[in-house]
Amino acid sequence: MxxxxxxxxxxxxxxxxxxxxxxxxxxxxxxxxxxxxxxxxxxxxxxxxxxxxxxxxxxxxxxxxxEGFEIPSLEREKKHLKEKKNIADVALKEIKEGEIIAIDASTTTLQMARKIPNIPLTVITNSIHVSIELSRKEHVTVILTGGYLRTESMSLVGVTSDKIINDYHINTFFISCTGIDVSWGVSDSHELQARTKQRIAELADRIVVLADHTKFDQRSLIRWLPIDSVDTIITSSSLDAAAKRRYEEKNFHLVLA
CATH class of the missing domain: 1.10.10.10 (Winged helix-like DNA-binding domain superfamily/Winged helix DNA-binding domain)
Structure with a gap:
């Protein structure tokens, strides 16, 4: 038995x-x-x-x-929620009144959008959720990229999206990702999503990555951003000490929330 x-x-x-x-x-x-x-x-x-x-x-x-499978946004939002909120609080310090910023479609940047004060600001985004949150703030101008709707992430992607944003100037692009690796770079699980973020990144003066500790030392399906293109990484204080040391040794501006 x-x-x-x-x-x-x-x-x-x-x-x-x-x-x-x-x-x-x-x-x-x-x-x-x-x-x-x-x-x-x-x-x-x-x-x-x-x-x-x-x-x-x-x-x-x-x-x-x-790889290539993305958890629906409502499921992802529940995971590590406290960490995401703490990261969002720190990210707000990177915003200046009157700037043009871009925010990608992720549950971490959504927490940031919810906390953005009602100040003069232009926000370019491919996220339906982010645009809805910011629509409640009369002094924030929201520009949606357009494109095809991905229901899993409620994001707009594709060639149409790329064409619409082509002539914009962006001060800071706030992104999240599926994986970040000190050697390989920033990666995501969906190709069209990655390509849209890549195009926005090309237009930005600065790139700030918002990623909880589970995203580190991960390589997802599509690498879309070299690690050297990242200006600041904001992560949770629970990041492994060894991982923290690897990024600091390469002189990355790493902020723990």
Whole structure:
């Protein structure tokens, strides 16, 4: 007769096998397939996420190493929310009244947009969520890039977007990313999203990366910005000491929030 531990291990392996095959799993389906309660499956997914073997989503999970797969924005917003808010507070100090800034479509920069004061400011963005937040502030002028709508991130991308922003001047571009690596650069999981951000970056005087500690030492599908093009990196105080040292040794302006 199998021990309790062996049963759990076998169940975990079946979950991972199905995840590898399908790319994602659902709690209710796993509950039926493995003949255990949904609460048991949720505990399994929580354990496997702590082992960094998957990423939990609403009602299921996806592979932790799924390159090219982007977690829907509402799911991403919940992760490391306190860190993102702290990063946003520090990022506000990089804004001056009357400037032209750009903000990309990410859950970290969304926290920043929510905190931007109602001051004379021009904001260029490809994020529907950011534009809605800033529309409540009468002194902030919002310019949407246009383009094709990606519902996963509620962002506008594509050639149309690139053409619209082509003649703008930008003081500072605030970006987030899927991965940042001291040797490889800044990367994202979706090609069109990356290309749109790359075009905006070419127009900016300064680039400020907002990234919580989980983004460091990660390489996602599309590298779109060389690390040397980054002026400032704002991250959480929980960043690993070794990672912090690697960036400081290369003389990056690294700010801990």
């Amino acid at each position: 199998l021990s309790v531990e062996s049963k759990v291990d076998k169940r975990h392996q079946k979950i991972l096998d199905q995840l590898k095959q399908m790319g994602k799993v659902k709690v209710h389906q796993l509950s039926r397939d493995l003949t255990v309660t949904e609460e048991t499956i949720r505990r399994d997914l929580e354990f496997l996420e702590k082992q960094k073997l998957l990423i939990r989503t609403r009602g299921g999970a996806i592979q932790s190493s799924s």
